[in-house]
Amino acid sequence: MTGPVKRAYRSEKRTASAAATRARIREAATRLFVERGYAATTMRAVATAAGVGERTLYDAFPTKAALFSHTLGVATVGDEEPVRVAGRPEITAAREQADPRAALAHHVTYAAALLERAGYLIMVSVEAAGTDPDMRAAADAGATATHQVHLTLTETLHARGALRDGLDPATAADVLYALCSPHTHQLLRRHRGWSVEQYRTWLENAIVRELIG
Numbered sequence: 001m002t003g004p005v006k007r008a009y010r011s012e013k014r015t016a017s018a019a020a021t022r023a024r025i026r027e028a029a030t031r032l033f034v035e036r037g038y039a040a041t042t043m044r045a046v047a048t049a050a051g052v053g054e055r056t057l058y059d060a061f062p063t064k065a066a067l068f069s070h071t072l073g074v075a076t077v078g079d080e081e082p083v084r085v086a087g088r089p090e091i092t093a094a095r096e097q098a099d100p101r102a103a104l105a106h107h108v109t110y111a112a113a114l115l116e117r118a119g120y121l122i123m124v125s126v127e128a129a130g131t132d133p134d135m136r137a138a139a140d141a142g143a144t145a146t147h148q149v150h151l152t153l154t155e156t157l158h159a160r161g162a163l164r165d166g167l168d169p170a171t172a173a174d175v176l177y178a179l180c181s182p183h184t185h186q187l188l189r190r191h192r193g194w195s196v197e198q199y200r201t202w203l204e205n206a207i208v209r210e211l212i213g
Helices: 002-036 043-050 054-060 064-077 089-096 100-128 133-159 169-179 182-191 196-211
Strands: none
Touching: 002 043, 002 054, 002 064, 002 100, 043 054, 043 064, 064 100, 064 133, 089 100, 089 133, 100 133, 100 182, 100 196, 133 169, 169 196, 182 196
16 A cells, blocks of 8 residues: 555645646746747746746646736736636625625725736737737637627626616627726736725726726
8 A cells, every 4th residue: 555655745746846837937937928029028038036946837838829828827817726817716605796896896906916916917918919829819719708708797787787777788898998998907017006005996997987887
């Protein structure tokens, strides 16, 4: 029985070590992608910043596009679990709120936290989309998924008669898409220096005004 126990122990240790390495790589990649942009960030620079060999980096992420996709994906949902934003319990909880203001507050809290984790990386993909097909695909896929999350909420609110008069679910989702965009987040948080709480409070108030009056 000692053999299997030792193998399990070694396996757990290797798994933990690999996870720690990926975390260092993500941290370094995030910093470099945001500071330098996608095109100017090299795999060699990421490996150096992460304190790993280039072979180790390429074994984990064969291309820069794969590295960026992984880094952005984990930043977006907050962990490595294969559950998309639409399936996250926080998003489900927002739709389940009977009070429309509470529903929007839950939605905004999650959206603001997501943008704190991933907003600047999303903007990297947007800025690189004009010259890089991989970034164009990533930006387009992300935009489509984000709008769908907003639409699912506004359809729920519409079905309950909670949207203000004359506002249809698609337009309401467009409003959420614009107000919760990484562009607006970057303008206010990075360029204007708003605090997290100032940004979140403004976002919630603006969305409540626009969607339910």
